[in-house]
Amino acid sequence: MFGLTQKELEKGKAGHTAQEIYQQPKVWNKALHIFAERKEEIHNFLHAIYSKHEKVRVILTGAGTSAFAGDILVPELQKQDQEKVQFEAIATTDLVSNPTNYIFKKVPTILVSFARSGNSPESLAAVKLATDRIDHFYQVNITCNPEGKLAVNTKDDKNSLTILTPEEAHDQGFAMTSSFTSMMVICYLAFSKDTNAGEKLQTVITNGEKFIESVVNTVDAVLEHGMDRIVYLGSGSLGKFAHEAALKMLELSAGKVVAVHESSLGFRHGPKSILNDKSIVVLFMSQDAYTQKYDLDILKELSGEPKDIKTVALTEMDNEEVSQYANWTVSVNNSKQSLENDFYLSLLYVVFAQVLALKKSIQLGITPDNPSPDGSVNRVVQGVTIYPMTFA
Template identity: 35%
Template sequence: MKENKSGEQSVSHTKQEIEGQPELWQSVFDLIQAQQKEIKAFLDPILNKNGLEIILTGAGSSAFVGEAAQGLVQKNSKRTTRAIATTDLVTHPELFFPKDHPVLLVSFARSGNSPESVETVNLADSFCSEIFHLVITCNKEGELFKYTRANTKTALAILLPEKANDKSLAMTGSFTSMLLSILLVSDLKNLESHKLELQRIMNQGNLLLDSAKAFKEISAKYFERVVFLGSGPMLAIARECHLKLQELTDGQIICKHDSFLGFRHGPRAVTNEQTLLVYLFSPSDHVYKYELDLAKSIAKDPRTIECVSIGRSEDKVLHSCLNIDLNLNSNQQLNIVPATLVGQIMGYYKSLQLGLNPDNPSISGAISRVVQGVKIYEYPEKIEHDS
């Protein structure tokens, strides 16, 4: 992807932001390492509170960061952890915010100005008897970052490097930077041991970027639907990939996502001869057995449904039109970070192939960098609860 070939936009922010991610991940690691004492001093007393619950939140891609990290944060912190989108918390706070035990609300936000993100913080302060905030953001001018500066006893912000604040519509470096940040922060005591894994995911990211020509050739193929499959934490990465390809093609390519096992239970009906399956395979040999069974089943479909296989060595039975072996390590936690590039790269090239501008592919203006048109209404029980 690092060569500017015919048909590519040499000044595309999207292209530069996708390509710059491996280097950005190093900057994120260095930032977390430099702020390790401050983060630890803030989080340790909170994590030691009896009954603490962690809620990971955001809107759109930022919500998918929480979904991808949820299981790993719970495993690392040994605290009940839930990923709940701000778009759910704003409409139904009474269903999700507990009043009888402490809560750490982790907000992911590229701009920190989305109406739902700001209102979620306000509602959490109103509904929860004991609430703390960790904001992971890319914008020092955002409302969420400003909130942490005004509430230093109960809130802390991790401001990511400037290059994480994508200029293009689609979240690329911001997504992977926020995801890497929370994974590192949730396992802060083992930060030094993650240095080797950081180098591994940087290599994996570069391997995907170096496969740009193959991704470009796939994007030139005719397909009207793309389904991304993943397991465990990779399921949310499949969801992010499906959104990335769909929004970069302005909805001309309809995308779906599911787990490998879940796909059997009805969603497989979406496949036809114009469908491309993208397998985001797990580093776990146990999980891979389930995934491979489903992939082999699809390979036997008489309609010859094409597939892309990411992560494992090539299995000839699958007849993959592209296979990229990422040399996965079964002990990896961070492998979900580079896997996100699959949807980004495919979206970028398919956007160009359709004659769109990847930086701003929405011809109608239906989607924008910061969501527009959301009106926040005062929650009817908020005043009563405050009193």
């Protein structure tokens, strides 16, 4: 698996993380079937809310990786002509620390909570604050844990709906991998107006099964170059996705690799100063022809830098112009039909970022399943104090 023997995985304590990355196409397929079985129930729940109110606010929330799921999804969902629905991505860490900035009494709201464990103190606190404040409040919990407090607390609540991911998506490793992508798949299916979403996801799954086997070739080539800094770039929702890619490297390298993210256009505005001769820049290129122009411009600029910067460009399909300027080019869609939006692409691009972080962690002698054995960071966050809040 990813060029690692079972003995190497056991020695490096990487077995859970490696398997949870590798299994993703199969888990996405199971998530697709879970949604299909509950499609009518889910759509009836949402449509009942939409028909009751003139306008509905849908907040996609979570902390860390779970928050980034919302960041990635919102641009794609909002542009689908959903005139009655306003999608927003707001992290639980912001909702809890600044509730009066984000929680509005008179605005009908659906809080969509992404949660691997369902026991994060911020997730539970965000629900309580919204329940206490909002007149018409509804919940959709997308979680991996049927025993988590988010799922258990809303079991008999007619204004709440819990959707469980496939059992395998309840990651045992430290880093969120299959939990992250499977929750995004379910959320997209639930809220998207794309009637062909299931068919397109099948194309993603087919490509994912192939990519999961070949991705290690580029990853190993990148790791041979060596790096102590990595920059992830993208535009629009892929710029948001770059945040998750950077976090995976930061988490699994235990902070030994400086990992940052930025938009393709925003990188020139100061963040570019991070680059040195030990830098790798990974560019997630959009499938949108217009947006792609800006991605290509920064790639061209980086290829002309005097510093020994190496670039990796991930593209949907083979692109000769991109290959001229990138040190490594990775295409993820072997079909003849475009995936049509960057959300679908992100599901494939994430595999590269996850495998690169996994193998860099092992290269550094860190244990990916628990990269922070001193307890400075934990699988389920600890040390959070939730303070009582009284609304005026």
